[in-house]
Amino acid sequence: MTSIRLNPARTAVVAMDLQPTILAGVNDQSYQILGKAEKVLAEARKVGALVVHVGVAFRDGYPEVNSRNKMFSAIKERGVLIQGKAGSELHPLSLAESSTVREREPCVYKRRVGAFSDTDLEAILRARDIDTIVLFGVATSGVVLSTLRVAADKDYHCLVVHDACADSDDEVHRVLVEKVFPKQADVLSTEEVIAAFQR
Template sequence: MNQHLNPNESALILVDIQNDFCHEEGACSKMGRDVSGAQAIIPQVELLMENARELNIPIVFIQMTQNEYTISDAWTNRPRPAGYKNPLDICKKDSWGAEFYKIAPKEGDIIVEKHRYSAFIGTDLDMILRNLNCKSIILTGVATNVCVESTARDGFMLDYHVAVVKDASAGYVPALHEATFGNIENNFGLALETNEIINFWSTLKSAAV
């Protein structure tokens, strides 16, 4: 855990915790997806944010947005639920659906907009993390097996230590949600519970007193 959770070299990343992915009136819910799991992770995410701020760990809000210039044939025609019609139906830029769900950045937090599953594709995330001297990324958010896992994989390929927080990540298909943690632990990094991370940080704080 020393490599993956070192407060001086880590960033807490919140992936796509937005109305269209989490709210019962959001796009995913209207397509028939069960968003209760996405709503249930908020207390754990808030607890991680609180502890991260105490340790001056950077917090990065990843925000999916779409506009007419970011969509392509491949993106439009990717596998989607039956209710999906237009890529701009999900997280259209400046829409209510693209707003964060029950969490909000504070002064000093970082917002990175993305247009694909991975938060590293077509964004400044890698540059930002390197300028912050971050070597490790701690990932939360939705959906576990899509945007969270895509970001975790790309982060590992870019030589970051990767930790995915199991009870602060949510998916819409339980089997795929759980499979992500096996993938991470077998190939890319750590899959941890919120209390494991906070207990580790608490030990460091106690040692520093």
């Protein structure tokens, strides 16, 4: 069991790409992931940590998508993840029930894989003097990996909630959380993160 202690005043919990279209890619795991995410988010709200929601969505016509971008060209071809349209919304289980609480939780939409790419996420974190970020979401090899790499380079103390992440490839997920992420982050379970907030 880890002995990490999280200071809510300096910690942000960043829930990434928990959207129906993306969760469909890990369909058999989606409700397990959402259940774990819900627990971490509930604890963060209880202790007063900053909660930030990150999603990926494009404008009508996909003006942000270059034909050289394999991943996003495939999204454009499928006609999904258009901002404001079904499938691009944040999953209700990740959002606070209270509208007052929801208003305090910034939602950041990106047009690239990583949460820091072309977004105001860093400005939000700096405004609150955040030095620690707790990351989770879908996919492990997508938004989680990309965001962790940049966050570590920006000298944030990073934690990844391994059981609140998923990937369409279970082996890729395993290698990332067991071999790759520990080089730049503390990799914890949902229960360990909750305990770290309670210390």
